[in-house]
Amino acid sequence: MHGVEGVADASAAVGGVSTAGSHLAVAPLQSTALTPPPFVPEYFLFPGWRIAVALVIVALSVGLSKYAVRLLGRPVARQFRRQSVAQTILRIVRLAIVLVGVGVGANVLGLELGDIVLSVTVFSAVLGIVLAPIVGSIINGVFVLSDQPFEIGDMIELDDGTKGFIDEITLSYTKIFTLDNTFLVMSNSNIRDRDVINYSAEDERTRLSLDVLVTYESDIDAARDLVERAARDCDAVVEGGPDIRIGSARYPAKPTAYINSYADNGVLLRLRYWALKPYKIGRIQSEVQTRLWTLVEESEATVEFAYPHTHLVFDETSGSLHVTGDEAANRRHATASPAPGAPVQSVSDGEGGEARSMRLIRPTRPTPRTRRTRSQRTPPRTDGERRTQSKLVASKTGKPELESESELEPNRSVRRRLSRRRGR
Known part of the structure; x- marks a missing residue:
């Protein structure tokens, strides 16, 4: 038994069917290959x-x-x-x-x-459950290929601000070559759930805008002319030509400045212009703004950029304090010093008394007083104690000494009248 015949005989011996009694033994099937x-x-x-x-x-x-x-x-x-x-x-x-x-x-x-x-x-x-995300991504890839939201070579922008070019589209993922010289690989299920801006779809011309705020004293016509000329001087901007059609509407191809609104600090102008290529939008915007700054500096027209102003005004006043022997009374009579232009009123001390001039001041809010019980109240003072107290006040404040407590009554009445007038 050798060669091919030996292999065939061995296979027949192993793959045969044998019957012994009532038992049937079936050998494994043999492949003709x-x-x-x-x-x-x-x-x-x-x-x-x-x-x-x-x-x-x-x-x-x-x-x-x-x-x-x-x-x-x-x-x-x-x-x-x-x-x-x-x-x-x-x-x-x-x-x-x-x-x-x-x-x-x-x-x-x-x-x-x-x-x-x-x-x-x-x-x-x-492995159906394990491979479910991959299968879902493949199905989303079929929708991406059928819906045609973008194509290989298109420049897109994701909702997070990432910009790049489509490098590869497969059934499971999409590869993006970003402007930062990196590759971003996203599953098709993820990219279909995000907002994608396609700058290369059909017409590559992209409309940009620039807001300029000028003062109310500026020449508005001259300002609009300078803003439009700044965009026309850039090589990457469409200078003019036939209107650009978007859907059923048509928009002017040349740079145009409109009055957008009247703001608090000036007139807001909005410039709309078209860029030839969407691949270097940041550089185009910078060139337009730089050119506008140069034109405004060189122009003899009355055009000034507006910016908010803030003025802080302080009231330079010092405080004054009524000094007595009672600390509670000192806190109640603590007032701010009068302003330099406050009115002055003459007050008489009584019959035949010397007229004194006093300045109208605004008292501060009195501090709350604690209510004392009957046992804690001070007993009434005698005439000698009152004179001694008035002398003590005169020696501390430098004011003339008052002979009796009754001389204080006119001043108290004046203060009451003043307080009533303020209340009104």
């Missing part, structure tokens, strides 16, 4: 030759898939006219050729196609 074709020489049948043949078939399928992509690249691109869709179709063709080669190699190893399909089905069912 295990038997090499008759034209294969005997010296090629070394141990593990099936594995080598399977690897060769897989390698040939990979090479054939690359050749098919090169061969079908141009026709597919002309047919669909979208680079992202053409790349997706070519990837599917390449994957299909490789899968066919893997299937043929598995058949050489003795694996039946039904077993492979059953194994893949069971494996997919087990």
Whole structure:
């Protein structure tokens, strides 16, 4: 038993069906792929030759898939006219050729196609929950390719301010080459849930705006002319020409300044102009503003930029304090000193008394007094104690000494009248 015949006889001996009594023993099924074709020489049948043949078939399928992509690249691109869709179709063709080669190699190893399909089905069912996000991203990739929100090479801006160019669109992710010289890879499910601005869709001309606030004393016509001329002097700005159509509306192509509103500090002008390319918007805006500053400085017209002014006014007054022997009375009579222009009123001390001039002042809010019980109240003073107290006050304040307590009554009445007038 040698060569091909030995292999066939051994396979027949193992795969036969034997019956012993009432028992039926069925051997495993044999694949016809295990038997090499008759034209294969005997010296090629070394141990593990099936594995080598399977690897060769897989390698040939990979090479054939690359050749098919090169061969079908141009026709597919002309047919669909979208680079992202053409790349997706070519990837599917390449994957299909490789899968066919893997299937043929598995058949050489003795694996039946039904077993492979059953194994893949069971494996997919087990990993279905784990692969759910990936499957969802692939479905979103199909919608991205069908909805055509952007294409490879378009400049977009995400809702967080990130700007970049679309570098690659697949069924699972989208790759963005940002302006910071970095790659941003986003899943299609994520990018479909975000707001995306496409600057390269159809017409690349992008409208920009600039707000300028000038004073009310400025020449508005001259200010508008300077603002428009600042935009026209930039090479990256559309100077004029036919109106630009957006939908059913048409807008002037030349830079135009409008009066937007009348603000608190001046007149707000709004300049609208069109940039030729959306790739360097920041530099274009800077050039327009720099040119406007130069024109305003060189112009002889009455045009000034407005800015808010703030004036702080302080009342330079010092405080005054009524000094007596009682601390509670001192706190009650603490007032602010009168302003320099406060009115002056003459007050008489009584009949035949000397007239004194006093300045009307605004008393401060009195501090709350604690209510004392009857036992805590001070007893009435005698005439001698009153004279002694008045002398003490006169010696501390430098005012003339009062002879009796009755001389204080006119001053008290005046203060009452003044307080009533203020209350009114």
